[in-house]
Amino acid sequence: MKVSPYIKRLVEYHRPYKNRLILAFLGMLVTAATEPIVAYIFKVLLDHGFVENPTFPLWLVPVAVIGAFVARGASTFLTTYMMSWVSTRVLNELRQTMFDRILHVGIDFTSVKSTGSTINSIMFEVQQIIDMVTKIFISMIRCTLTIAGLLAYMLYISWSLTIIALVLMPLMTFLVRLTGKRLKRLNKDSLTVNAELTQVIEETTRAQQVVKIFGGQAYERQRFHERAEKLRRYSMRMVSVFAATVPLTQIMTACAMSVMIMLALIQASQNQITVGGFISFFTAMIALLAPLKQLAEVNGPLQRGMAAAEAVFHLIDSPIERTTGRDLPARAQGNLSFVDVGFRYREQERAALTDINLEIGAGQTIAFVGMSGGGKTTLVNLIPGFYSASAGKILLDGTWLEEISLSSLRKQIAMVSQHVVLFDDTVVANIAYGDPEPDMERVLGAIKAAYLDDVVAGLPQGVQTPLGDNGSRLSGGQRQRMAIARAIYKNAPILILDEATSALDTESERAVQAALDQLMKNRTTLVIAHRLSTIERADRIVVLSEGRIVEVGSHQELLDKQAAYANLYRMQFSGDGKQ
Template identity: 40%
Template sequence: LLQKIFDELLGPGVAAPLLSAGAAGERAAPFLAWLEGLYAAARETAVRWGISPAAAVPALVLLALAAKNVFSYVSEAVLNTIGLAMVRDLRRDAYDRLLHQSSRFYSEASTGDLLSRMLSDVELVQTAFGNRLTDLLQGAVTIVVVLAYVFSLDPRLALVVFVGAPIILLPIVEVTRRLRRTTYAARERIGEMGALLSETLRAQRVIKTYGMEPFEAERFARANDRYFRANRRTIQIQALNSPMMELLAGIGLVGLLLYTATEIRGGRMTVGGFVSFLAALMMLYKPVKDVTKINMVLQLALAAARRVFELMDRASEIAEKPEARELPSFAQAVRFEGVSFRYGDATVLEKVDLTIHRGETVALVGPSGAGKTTLANLLPRLYDPTGGRVTLDGVDLRDATLDSVRRQVSLVTQETVLFDASLRENIAYGQPGAAEERVHAAAGAAYADEFIRSLPEGYDTRVGEDAARLSGGQRQRLAIARALHKNAPILILDEATSQLDAESESLVARALANLMRDRTTLVIAHRLSTVRRADRIVVLDRGRIVESGTHQELLTRGGLYRRLHEMQFFEAGADTEPARSGDAQGARGTARSLDELARERKVVSEREEP
């Protein structure tokens, strides 16, 4: 039965009518002859091998189906794997580039937008190139094969068609350009919503306390509407694809009919030849239409890829020279030589000269915005100065490898950063595989060992996101333990005790004393009571060093340090601590001192005007 069906479908008596009356003309004869030859060869091979043609035909059908499906599986699996690998490498390279950006980049960038680029945009690239690459290649192969057949039928007419095709396809090119632009705008709106969502999650306590849920909901609704409008334009442009393709195909067909009518009247073409050519040409319609649909999807991916490559193409401001050398362990002094730093148009530091000797504790104090943290951030090369240089034992930090510079520095800040890992991994951060004894010793010196061991899983306890299960004092002691474990010769303390209660501050202060022992320490503080014992206090104002000396020396001089000191205590010149925040009188005194400080700053500002 199968042989009979095969004979009937491919035999010369039935195959011709299937191609339509015109296609059965002389132009279809070569194709039919090829099919007949293929069938005859199959029958001869079966007879030669002693196989009945009745059995050979089903076997050939099954073999063809098996080969087709195996090829389909292999091609789809391989091409999709290639697409996944490409996107995996893209995400890895983007993340690597993100890690090596300067602190300036992070201060300017939106967290939500970066998350959108790294996750949502890369995922869209993966969806398009991973899932559509197979379809695109299959469509392209089909088009090439059909084109070859069309040119074999009538090269002159095929040339006429494909010379005119680019003109007809110009509208599709314009639609593609607009689609890419609107898609990029839609991806930007997603980044905007991501930034807003990230901000909301971070600030949820403030939002609830101030009763701003309706305001934030409205703000998100506006951002969501902007995304809706941008995405609607993208969808409208995508919807143009099918009707535009059919319209353009119709225009092309009318043009072809007019041209061939002239050719037929002139005797240069037969009706049968034209119908055969047209039948072959129509075979191009579906693969071309499919490819244009895939093109629409790829445009979405290209817009997303553009956002990812914008991130990857941004060079880091903190670059390592090819000839950079390794720094030996710090031995003598850190020097800031004529250091200036500008942030955009604002001058943050202006020609700062400062030397810090090994083992010395230097405190940086001054009003907010004086440049204290910026100066400290130059030491581990989180920023590079825009003028002057920073040297370690006489070596410009820009001439040394980044790794050797940052090995010299530990950092403890008021905003303790702990990772969603075990307590052990947080303490040994940067030194995986560290000995258990060293981790325990660091925790003990930071007065953290006792509370760690009281936890159900001890050092294996996972911190969790934002370390929300730990108190502020516990988090700070873990940060100190991490710095102790790193054992770097230079230490930066940036407001390390500014947000702690009295009990926590006492423990942290003892932990800091252990940490600072035998280290060169740079202390940044607003609370002047925490820096009295520093070897030297450097007072910054408007990016310049205005005073330097010990606590008593600066009080005696009666400069900015003394004025700041007086504003933080209840009575001018009093050498006592301000009351804790729980004391009502202390709260009133602090409030008065802030008002007085504002007035004092205004007077000083007017006095310093040129």
Template identity: 40%
Template sequence: MLDRTTLNLYRRLLKYILPYKAMIAVTMLSLVVIAAMEPATAMVMKDLVDESLIAKNPDSFIQMPLLLAGIFIIKGFAEYFSKVFSQWIAQKAILAIRTDMYSKMQNLPFAKFQSYGTGNLMSKITYDVPQASNALSTAWVTLIRDSLTILALIAYLLYTSWQLTLLMLIVGPVVAWIIDKASKLMRNSSKAMQKNMGQMTHHLEESLNAYQDIKIYAAESYEQKRFKQTGSELLNNSMHVTKVSALNVPLVQVLAAIALSGVVYIAMQMSAKDLFTPGELLAYITAMALIFEPIRRLTSINETVQKGMAASESIFELLDQPDEPDQGSNKIEHLKGEIRFENVEFRYNNSTQPALNNFNLVIPAGKTTALVGQSGSGKTTLVNLITRFYDTTQGGIYLDGENLQSLDRNHLREQIALVGQKVTLFADTVAANIAYGRADIPREAIIAAAKAAHAWEFIEQLPQGLETQIGENGSLLSGGQRQRIAIARAFLKNAPILILDEATSALDNQSEKMIQEAMEVLKQNRTVIIIAHRLSTIENADQIAVLSQGQLVELGNHRQLLAHQGYYSGLYQQGELADES
């Protein structure tokens, strides 16, 4: 059960409880008291028979019941303290593990975060952590308490008759072999269960997010089949663990019972020859019987330990991932905002073709640059590189002459406001979403940002205004309202670099015109990068960079590019640039 791998995992898991040494000491003392009370019970039984029933010692008539009651009272108090304190320690450790995991998730490299998938990461927090929690609370208390109890009872049995006790211990190696085999089988199945749980969480999240699509394509049966298949795999692996655990316990009990029967037979023969007093015989049999329950619990707890260790492997696999790289430490005090791409190449991990190939472009400071191209041309990749969600494979990107990788990552992102096509809002108030992550923002500044984004007109109509709860991802707002909240957030950040990735795609023409008017104010003295398909959004840009298959194919303003009759003109004529004004 406790092989080297398990011990290493458990040792690492136990580091989370080391700060609570005083509580651990009280818990350990309670467990020692519980273990000591078991042989004490057998000893009282010996005197009860020999002194009270046979010798009829009048003093024992009062002493024996009081001793027996005292043992159970002391044991009861010790069990209470051990359970409460061990649970307190475990919950503190679980809080620390969850905090570390959440922190790690926040600091994962973007590519690694995407490779895990939201469902798998959620499964680690919601399923793996409680499994590890059981190994930190129930399991370690049971292991220590019952191991000490068995040792205390064996010590008493050896003291009473070492010959009989050695005979009983013959089955020990066989029991250990059974437990070891069961441990390996349960560990493998527990790992498979964790994988199934991650898949199930992923399917669940996917189907809930795609609720409308499932309905419109009548794919309910298809999704139910996928979910049931994953659930069936989880069921099979769960039952495999249950079967192994269920067989493990009775096998050990049968072996212990056979050994007990043999020892009882010999002990009765010895008692018949006056080698045992009746009290000693009863005490010996009582002590042997008391060993059964801790052995059963130790065998049963093996399932909890193996599930906890499999969960711990999953947890530590995440915690051991390197953080998002940030070797840079430089900061730019007076940022102008010129961005220069020099011979940049970038390739995604799962792709054989580069997303950008020998890419060169200068985005002037304080000007508006629009990125245009068909899907897959590299527009969003440029944004991901500027924000350092990814780092270049080759070449360099320079901000005011400083290589992005030499800049402090947090400092760089403080200089950028990003409004993406996929708006992310939080289940909080309107005000909290506009001032996201900044609790010290005055209410007047939030209102000013909302007005600048033309969001104030609908915010005023909400039941509680800025304090209105907007639901999960802003589900209580329309698409245009959600996008204006996100734009207001960018206004409030007031960063020198503004990136708009299809930021007005969910707005109607009237709302977009209002936003564009506000943008003209926001654009002043800022470097603005726009990705859009609406002609009205990009035609007034200072320059338009036209991309195709990861390369810059044209550069100029709207009139220059149309007059050139090249790639941009072709996109315009094909309707790729929609004129919805």
């Protein structure tokens, strides 16, 4: 029988805890042993106790019965505790491994796996794996041991009756195999639907303002209803398959029991079995039903767990960013060279960038403009190594970026985007993000340089005030300046500004632009411009169109050319169109 590779990997996760698993196994062994002991007590009582002169002291009865159940209770507690201890550790390790993988996957990870699907894998699917392992380990091993012990005792009482009981086993195996494939398929599909439902909840929660202002409540309610109903239907299909397994097992058991009772009556009439022996056998047989039923029920969590394991390990195996390259010996100067650079996104035929050649000196401010889809964001995303160039080379101070480790490269870069990301943490934690020991003097300096003094002073706990979900305590302009303060604190030699003022009103833009002027001093700055008025003082402006550089020059030089940049400028300021 071929063992699933997912099972092998799960075994490796459990291997460090083998001592505790051995203790859990010993607990199961004791629990299994108590089953035939209870049946044996009934035999002794009926054959030797309910007579005129019992052959044993009566005080042994409560001692034996209580002793058996105390041993059973202690062993059951040991098994449950040890398995829970191990399973919670493995659960945390799997979640940590998945989270670590998310931290190191490429920037295009979300294009193949949605946020809702990722959350679903970490919170829900991994729990199903643990439930599967716990259920299988306890049920299959303990039930198998119990069945083995009870069958051995039943053989001791009557081999002919036991053979009839054994007929049940292959029938149950056939039934489990019959339902297993359908359960696995249904579970896999239900996990996909569950991820879709999680995505709807995540998107709706995140987009409350858009939903309300555009009246999307009915649309979102319908989306939620469709996926919830689809998930319910899958759940009912699984329940119907699973629910049918148990009664069918019980019917087969009842048939076997009927035949055994008839045979036992015949044997009793021929003095081949005593009343105590028959009751003891019958007790053992009844006790056999519970572990047999549990074994039949293992198939459900097993198939759910296997479907979840496929999704979880697929995430864990997601390709990560490159780990090659050396660390830079010192702070970079900030000279950047693009040599015949080309780039193509995966599964796209058209190149996003073609033949990019550009020299950027240390401390220069270079602005990138062009129509949407021209390649501006793609070009600057190559510098921090979010993507690797498909052709040509990008050099930092003469060193090819691919020869620099990503961690060392990114230490040289700060970024401020129009899509500000703030964390539900304090002002200090957001500004000094990534620094395990924030320098308060630098934090306060960054706050001042970003013109946030009054804002922070007005917060309830000053710099120790939590900012809420994505900085919900702050206005748009204040959030943008908080991101600028974070970049000021990092003090990197290269700065990327990705349309940092495009979403702001005029008043907020002035405050943010003043903060940006402070930030850009003595840094190599790459600006993706939305409002052309904000880049008039750039050392050079690079005009991109369909992934190619079509013009390079200062603001006035490009206006004098009366070509691509001049057309963009006229479009923006004449009101005839938008960039």
